[in-house]
Amino acid sequence: MRKAAPLVGIIxxxxxxVAGILVWIVVSTTLSSQKITVSSDAPCSAGRNVAGPISAYCQATVIDEHTMKITGGKTYAELDKDDPNRDTAMTSSFLQASLFTSVVAFGVCAMAIAVGIAFVFFGVALREPRSAPAAAA
Structure with a gap:
């Protein structure tokens, strides 16, 4: 068990x-392929393509601001069923949820990478030290 635990930790x-890096690449590539550009009036990352957690968050934030202007500060649930802006609010909610989901995915990837690094360090630390060569008499 003493010899297996360090190896298992490292593996x-x-x-x-590797999984964290691969999923980060997949999420980033998928977002990039959508060719979304952060609105020019966004509080951050204005004019940049959405390809990472910061740009996705910034775009979701500005979508909410635009929607609140259109709906007079009301959310989808607060609008009357016959309000012509209800479809806009619904679409806005879907877009924001998708972008925030990608932000969460990036966070999970970062956490997986950090946990992986910790496992490797623990695995290396648990290894038995090599025997020192016998001192010459």
């Missing part, structure tokens, strides 16, 4: 690191 750590 699991490597798997977490």
């Amino acid at each position: 699991f750590g490597a798997i977490f690191i």
Whole structure:
């Protein structure tokens, strides 16, 4: 068990690191392929393509601001069923949810990478030290 635990920690750590990096790349590539540009009036990342957690968050935030202007500060649930802006509010909610989901995905990837690094460090730390060569008599 003493010899297996460090190896298992290092292997699991490597798997977490690789999985975190691969999923980060997939989410980033998927967002990039949508060709979304952060609105010019966004509080951050204005004019940049949405491809990472910060730009996705900024675009979701500005979508909410635009929607609140259109709906007079009301959310989808607060609008009357016959309000012509209800479809806009619904679409806005879907877009924001999608962008915030990608932000969460990036966070989970970062956490997986950090946990993987910790596993590798623990695995290395648990290894038995090599025997020192015998001192010459």
